[in-house]
Amino acid sequence: MNILFGASTFIWVSPFNTNSFHLIKKVKEMGYDILEVAVEDKDLVDWVKLKRLVDDAGLKVTISGAFGSDRDLSRTD
Numbered sequence: 001m002n003i004l005f006g007a008s009t010f011i012w013v014s015p016f017n018t019n020s021f022h023l024i025k026k027v028k029e030m031g032y033d034i035l036e037v038a039v040e041d042k043d044l045v046d047w048v049k050l051k052r053l054v055d056d057a058g059l060k061v062t063i064s065g066a067f068g069s070d071r072d073l074s075r076t077d
Helices: 022-029 049-059
Strands: 006-007 034-039 059-065
Touching: 006 059, 022 034, 022 049, 049 059
Parallel strands: 006 034, 034 059
Antiparallel strands: none
16 A cells, blocks of 8 residues: 655645745655645636646645635535
Protein backbone atom coordinates (compact mmCIF):
# COMPACT_ATOMS: atom_id res chain seq x y z
CA MET A 1 0.00 0.00 0.00
CA ASN A 2 1.30 3.45 -0.93
CA ILE A 3 0.78 6.12 1.66
CA LEU A 4 0.80 9.66 0.30
CA PHE A 5 1.29 12.82 2.32
CA GLY A 6 0.06 16.25 1.37
CA ALA A 7 0.21 19.85 2.47
CA SER A 8 -2.53 22.45 2.16
CA THR A 9 -1.86 25.89 0.75
CA PHE A 10 -3.74 27.22 3.81
CA ILE A 11 -0.55 26.56 5.80
CA TRP A 12 1.15 29.46 4.03
CA VAL A 13 -1.31 31.70 2.22
CA SER A 14 -4.92 32.88 2.06
CA PRO A 15 -6.32 33.33 -0.47
CA PHE A 16 -4.32 31.07 -2.77
CA ASN A 17 -3.72 32.71 -6.16
CA THR A 18 -1.45 32.58 -9.18
CA ASN A 19 1.22 34.53 -7.26
CA SER A 20 1.30 31.66 -4.75
CA PHE A 21 2.63 29.09 -7.24
CA HIS A 22 6.08 29.20 -5.60
CA LEU A 23 4.50 26.92 -2.98
CA ILE A 24 4.51 24.05 -5.48
CA LYS A 25 8.31 23.85 -5.33
CA LYS A 26 8.30 24.29 -1.55
CA VAL A 27 5.82 21.42 -1.06
CA LYS A 28 7.87 19.15 -3.33
CA GLU A 29 11.15 20.05 -1.59
CA MET A 30 9.59 19.29 1.79
CA GLY A 31 8.91 15.76 0.59
CA TYR A 32 5.14 15.87 0.19
CA ASP A 33 3.32 13.95 -2.54
CA ILE A 34 0.16 16.07 -2.76
CA LEU A 35 -0.56 19.77 -2.95
CA GLU A 36 -4.00 20.59 -1.56
CA VAL A 37 -5.19 23.86 -3.06
CA ALA A 38 -7.59 25.71 -0.77
CA VAL A 39 -9.80 27.66 -3.16
CA GLU A 40 -11.40 30.80 -1.83
CA ASP A 41 -11.89 32.53 -5.19
CA LYS A 42 -11.51 30.40 -8.31
CA ASP A 43 -10.90 33.47 -10.46
CA LEU A 44 -7.61 34.22 -8.68
CA VAL A 45 -5.94 31.06 -10.03
CA ASP A 46 -4.53 30.32 -13.50
CA TRP A 47 -5.70 26.70 -13.50
CA VAL A 48 -3.91 25.67 -16.71
CA LYS A 49 -0.58 26.94 -15.40
CA LEU A 50 -1.19 25.36 -11.99
CA LYS A 51 -1.86 21.96 -13.56
CA ARG A 52 1.29 22.19 -15.68
CA LEU A 53 3.52 23.18 -12.76
CA VAL A 54 2.11 20.51 -10.45
CA ASP A 55 2.59 17.86 -13.14
CA ASP A 56 6.15 19.07 -13.80
CA ALA A 57 6.90 18.81 -10.07
CA GLY A 58 5.56 15.26 -9.95
CA LEU A 59 2.91 16.14 -7.39
CA LYS A 60 -0.70 15.12 -7.18
CA VAL A 61 -3.22 17.87 -6.50
CA THR A 62 -6.44 18.01 -4.54
CA ILE A 63 -8.86 20.90 -4.17
CA SER A 64 -10.67 22.01 -1.05
CA GLY A 65 -13.31 24.69 -0.94
CA ALA A 66 -12.79 27.53 1.48
CA PHE A 67 -15.98 29.54 1.27
CA GLY A 68 -17.79 32.01 3.44
CA SER A 69 -21.25 31.71 4.94
CA ASP A 70 -22.94 32.92 1.75
CA ARG A 71 -21.93 29.63 0.10
CA ASP A 72 -22.82 27.35 3.00
CA LEU A 73 -25.05 24.50 1.74
CA SER A 74 -26.48 24.01 5.23
CA ARG A 75 -27.93 27.54 5.44
CA THR A 76 -31.72 27.71 5.43
CA ASP A 77 -31.82 30.73 3.11
